[in-house]
Amino acid sequence: MIYLDHAATTPLPRPVADAMYQVLTEEFGNPSAQYALGQTMAERVAAWRKTVADALDCPPEALCFTSCGTEGDNWAIQAALWQNRRVGKHIVTTAVEHSAILQPCQWLTQQGYEVTYVVPDSKGNIPAERILAAVRPDTALVSVMLVNNELGTIYPIREIAQGLKAKNPQTLLHTDAVQGFLKVPFSARTLGADLISLSAHKIGGPKGIGALYLGPRMKNVKPLLPGGGQEHGLRSGTEATAQIAGFAKAVELRQANLTETLSHMAEIKAYAVEQLTAIPDLVLVGDGEAPHILAVSLVGWPSQNIVNDLSAQGICISAGSACHQGKPSQVVAALKLPKKVAGGVIRLSFGPETTRADIDACAAALRRHHDSRFPML
16 A cells, blocks of 8 residues: 555554553553552653643643544634633634634634635635734634645744734634644744644544643633543543553654654655656646645546545545545635646645655556546546
């Protein structure tokens, strides 16, 4: 199998699985229990939290574990709107966010909120000035992702944060950094976002665990889950210790060779651009600068047919976000591309394990698909 869909999920390295297995079988205590086994686990959870927090460059107490990036996004919206409930009922976001942002925003419009969706240009870019122009005195929240999960576009979060200080300092800023954490350099201390969502399974960690950063301006956070008081009293429920252990181990492994890993992914992406653009009718989509995501279109050939054909050959790519499950992507729609270009968009995404041979095999398969079939769009 050739796996080129790291933006959907990533392989789990053996040391991560081993760390989780040890917790599941030997260190299985409940961190809330008062005897030694439980207290040892409380100490381990604190150490694992510090590992993830250090990678994000924030205090451990600013980080709450969640079940996934979607939960983090939803919680961030709820927390910001609750804290700023007296500021207003206006939200600014983009038309190319993950569905974990767009669908809650759609639901909130039924609760009396107004949402402004800033649309990108045809390359997927949105300058900070466009976001800030949409901000009003009653804007409670701005939510803009750090890295677009389908295009690889990096959005100017630091510039947006700086602009908000001047235009409306009460407005809170959230960024979904699921595709940015340990993929593009940033620091919670300097980024300027009040809330940052993370997910472990995008960096070699297990599914079912993520985190939400709550910055120093989050003074009045409403608990997501009241109950036993876990996660600083903000998200009750027995800690998912094995998943947390796996998250921390994945962070350790990624950080150990981070410079080399990012350089490798950037080199692989550049090689993929070189090989794929030699295929007739294949064009680049967007100006994504993230090193691990590449969007292209085989113009006139339906993307789902391409994905199915390559899958039959043991090559995993996608037609966009895995969360769309084959449905049309709002990201591609927002670009307003010509119909034949939009219909042929596919995404390749890379990891530390990706090789030039993987790219060669994918390019050969795409060329065969082009040569053996007639365009249908």
